[in-house]
Amino acid sequence: MSVHARHQLGRPAFSLIEVVIAVIVLAIAVPPTLNLMDSAAAGRADAINTTRATILATCVLETVTADINSDAAGLGFDALADDDAYLNTPTTGLIDRLDPIVEPYTSVGFSYTVTIGPLVSSDGTVSATVSENIFRVITVSVGYTSATSDPYLLPVSTMVSAL
Template sequence: MSPRHGQLRRGFSLVEAIIVVLVLAISIPPTVVWLGDAGARRADAVNAVRASTLSTAVMETILADASSTAPGLGFGAFANSAAYLDTPMTGLRARIASITGLFESMGFAYTVTFSALVDSAGVVNADPGLNLFRKVTVSVTYAAAGGTNPISISVEAFVTQL
């Protein structure tokens, strides 16, 4: 069949095809960049939750140890933080390795610091009888998804002898 006289077959012209290609070439790269940025922000949010979970797990273990009567534990153990943290088999790191190992395999690292004995305001008091607390800080560090500076989350608590 041939088209009737006066009706033309109409398709895309070369100019229209070029315009479509140009519009796609201009719009797709920014969209891809935007999706990449959104993915990085999502990964950072997930990692922040993971870091919070790790810091909470470490802090909860320390708080439990503060009231423990087991040898090598208890509030007095915090006076020698190196022994409390790093003693093979009984130190904090060894005891919670099954918890922290997964996080460490994902690039998370944690540090624990203990202050000197302080009073309830968090400062060393001239009266040693008022210095009954230790400030415990657990910091978790991980790399940002965008490859920028590392991110650190810290949890602090005052611990006292029961």
């Protein structure tokens, strides 16, 4: 046997106890690390879904704002007085007109509702002076499920007027 071969045989290796200790340390350290990574991933997913919900709400509000400024029949600020007709009239109602735009969101579990408030004054309350009640508050509420299966509801409101 050569000197080099004898030297390799005398080299210390990991003992069984060292290997067992390493496995135990990994078994203790890995699960909490995976939980942290899962929690971080859920947080990122929720942030992305909140951004998507904001985009959906903005899209709906922008369409309502465009309708208020439209001269087309059935649109304009006065159309908001009959919210059911404005929202739900087949083919011309807001919900039907938005279908192609919101489909990418609704197909992945997002939902939305539009609420049209009564005429109010500039401070958001109904004034005793009827001529001051020239605004409406439009609220779009977007619902979705979080990465942890909790329901989220994101309401976004704006105040509009015929002015």
